[in-house]
Amino acid sequence: MLDENDNLTVTTNYGPLQGIHGKNPSIRIFKGIPYAKPPTGSLRWKEPQRPEPWNDIRKAFEFGPVGPQLNTQEISAMNLPMDEDCLYLNIWAASGTRPKPVLVWIYGGGFQEGTSADPNFDGESMAERGIIVVNFNYRLGILGFLATQSLSSESPHGVSGNYGFLDCVAALRWVHENIAAFGGDPSNVTIAGQSAGAGTCDFLAMSPLAKGLFQRVIAQSHARYSRDTELRYLSTSYRNIIEAEDAGERFVRRLCTTDEAPTLERLREVPWQELTDSKLYGDIQINTGSDSKPPLFRPVVDGWSIPHGFEYTYASGEQNDVDYIVGNNLDESGAIPTECVTDAREKQKDERWRPGRPPTHVTLESFVRAAKYKYRDMADEFLSVYSASNDDEAAAADSRAVRDNARISSFLWAQEWRKHCNRPVRTYFWTHRTPDGSGQRRAFHGSEITYAFDNLNRFSRNWTAEDVRVSKIISAYWVNFIATGDPNGDGLPEWKEYDPNVPKVMDLGSDFVMRDIASPKAFSFWQRFFATQQAW
Numbered sequence: 001m002l003d004e005n006d007n008l009t010v011t012t013n014y015g016p017l018q019g020i021h022g023k024n025p026s027i028r029i030f031k032g033i034p035y036a037k038p039p040t041g042s043l044r045w046k047e048p049q050r051p052e053p054w055n056d057i058r059k060a061f062e063f064g065p066v067g068p069q070l071n072t073q074e075i076s077a078m079n080l081p082m083d084e085d086c087l088y089l090n091i092w093a094a095s096g097t098r099p100k101p102v103l104v105w106i107y108g109g110g111f112q113e114g115t116s117a118d119p120n121f122d123g124e125s126m127a128e129r130g131i132i133v134v135n136f137n138y139r140l141g142i143l144g145f146l147a148t149q150s151l152s153s154e155s156p157h158g159v160s161g162n163y164g165f166l167d168c169v170a171a172l173r174w175v176h177e178n179i180a181a182f183g184g185d186p187s188n189v190t191i192a193g194q195s196a197g198a199g200t201c202d203f204l205a206m207s208p209l210a211k212g213l214f215q216r217v218i219a220q221s222h223a224r225y226s227r228d229t230e231l232r233y234l235s236t237s238y239r240n241i242i243e244a245e246d247a248g249e250r251f252v253r254r255l256c257t258t259d260e261a262p263t264l265e266r267l268r269e270v271p272w273q274e275l276t277d278s279k280l281y282g283d284i285q286i287n288t289g290s291d292s293k294p295p296l297f298r299p300v301v302d303g304w305s306i307p308h309g310f311e312y313t314y315a316s317g318e319q320n321d322v323d324y325i326v327g328n329n330l331d332e333s334g335a336i337p338t339e340c341v342t343d344a345r346e347k348q349k350d351e352r353w354r355p356g357r358p359p360t361h362v363t364l365e366s367f368v369r370a371a372k373y374k375y376r377d378m379a380d381e382f383l384s385v386y387s388a389s390n391d392d393e394a395a396a397a398d399s400r401a402v403r404d405n406a407r408i409s410s411f412l413w414a415q416e417w418r419k420h421c422n423r424p425v426r427t428y429f430w431t432h433r434t435p436d437g438s439g440q441r442r443a444f445h446g447s448e449i450t451y452a453f454d455n456l457n458r459f460s461r462n463w464t465a466e467d468v469r470v471s472k473i474i475s476a477y478w479v480n481f482i483a484t485g486d487p488n489g490d491g492l493p494e495w496k497e498y499d500p501n502v503p504k505v506m507d508l509g510s511d512f513v514m515r516d517i518a519s520p521k522a523f524s525f526w527q528r529f530f531a532t533q534q535a536w
Contacts, residue, residue: 007095012178015054020061022092022124029124030060030091030182035174036167038085039139044268045151045163048087048170063117064088067140068276070113078117084143084272089136089171090116091182092123099185101483104175104214105135106168108195108221108235108446110356111298112141112280120446125454129479132184134175138167142275145297147244148252150264161244161300165207168200169305172213190482192218194446198326199235203299203306205320206313216323216485218478220452221445222333223326225412226311227530229289229374230333230405233356237294238309238536239283244300247283251296282355289374295355310416311535317420323485324417327428327508328406329448331441334358335399337433340441341392360398367394378529385525403429407505407517408526414498425498426487432470432509435462443509452478470509477508 008019008028019030036048043049065083066075075082094100105121107114116135123133138144144164151160176186191214193201198219204210205217224231231237239247253261255270262270281296288294301309313319331337336344345362361367367388372379386401388394407429414425432451433442441447450456454475456463477487477495487495493512496504503523504514517523 009057010181012181013053014051014178016057017060018057019091022127024124024128026095027124027127028093028095028182030093032062032064032088033060033091034064034087035089035136035171036087039087039143039163039167040084041268044084044143045146045160045264047155047163048167063090063115064137066115066117067137068143068272069109069140070276070280072113074118075113075115078115080115080117086137086139087167087170088116089134089174090123091179092127092133093182093184094127094130096183098183099180099188100130100132100183101188102132102134102175102179102184102186102190103482104172104189104191105133106138106191106193106197106200107135108193108197109140110235110280110295111145111164111196112295112355114140114196119458120449120455121453122455122458123453125475126479129454129475131479131482132179132182134171134179136167136171138171139164141297142251143272145244145299146248146251147239147241147300148248149245151248152241152245154264157302157304159241159300159302159304161239161241161248162302162305165200165203165299166209166305168204169207169209169213172204172210176213187215188483189214190216190218192220192478194220194449195222196235198222199237199299202236202310203238205322205324206308206310206318207306207320208318209305211320214320214322216481217325218481219324219326220448221328223410223413225409225530226309226314226416226535227533228405228409228412229287229533230358230409231310231536232286232288233290233292233294234333234358235356236310237286237356238299238301238306241300241302243285244302247285247296251281280355282353290359290370292357292359293355309536314416314419319417319421321421321423323423323481324414324425325428325481325487326410326413326425327430327505328403328410329430329445330403330443330509331433331447332358332443332445333402333406334360335402336360336362336395336441338392338396338399341395344395345391358402362395362398363391364388364394367398375529378525378532381525382529385522404518404522405526408503408523409530411498411503411505411517412527412530415500418498418500424485426495426506427498428495428506428508429515430508432467435464435467448474448508451475473512474508
């Protein structure tokens, strides 16, 4: 409950917290709140445990440590400590007594990197518009997703490998039990995330452990049809428990300096710095139809926290019935703008392999070779739909194919999802290109986040009046959806619900209109190709 004499002091179920004012003094910010015990020592590779209570007022002024991961340039720039003791969350809340809708944001990063302290996720602007914003850290890489037979044997559920995922469930449970003290409505919670964060949202929507903890989902990039080979290495990728345990045993064996595999007790004594090597590990066993492979450490369909894969869950109606927004971006998943093709060819010569990275084909030879490998008997038809006779045409054709694939795949995902769910679904395609791009792309993977959070003023870029206009529209859609389940509102272009009989998608960024997802010829090709693939 709020202290009547000091609205910066809030009492949770675990103890009192003192926050700080935002740039806007009506916004209260609470950082570094423990939502679980430190997952260290004997708690490494175990389900998150409820935090220890405290009596004195805890100062919630600073972000918690970044979870162990590669120390990238972006992470270094935040000047935060990195530590295995990382399970902390942050809250932005406006003053007031009326219960407010809640957004819980889950960061991306391929289940290998990321932090809630990223300034793109700052919640103050949304809080000014009546939304309680929560974000949090979860365990990554080997510390978040290692599965072995020994870990499964010691678990009361007989499974292992989803510790980072279970952190997300624990954070949602903490929100459900405590957010009313900050003015939030625990019965009106939206989860949202981008890339691996979107994938996590999809897995949470399939998890019985998360049932009732949220009512809506915003999945920004990579909600894919169960027969789309792309989902096998993107953020929607998963492992089954047997595969995960076998891969984990092989990985642990490589850590050995003796003939015998180390015991769990010994592994839990290894400093985390020795486990989070300077290398990102890929799962080379997965057939993705391309050279791209998923990260080795990622969620597990374990029969408990994530009971089944996409197709079975949707066909049997076992998912949580929630409102959904899903979308993809113009210049992601291997698609690049025409003006950047020459630069891309140069950079590709030195580009290092990275798990989860989509292939990019900017030469005719590469484009044709990849088509014959992936589409097999349907390769000639693919090369007719996406015809090219030189390198530049091949680069453009590949980008068209990537974009059609994404839109059609999400459309077919929604067909599967809606078989047993009656809540509305809306799909989008983000087309707005930022003035300052990321590499070769400007409507790049994750570029919509800053606009959706209405955080342009937090970054020194060459923003234009058009950028500001786009940000106000998309952030209004997000705020409305979080509050009511309907993104539409006064003065906003109409965003229609998904209709399985009308293959349209909402263009977010350029015209804000409903557009055809692809030509009939392309739609027919992808539907028939997907039908030849194993469902996940």
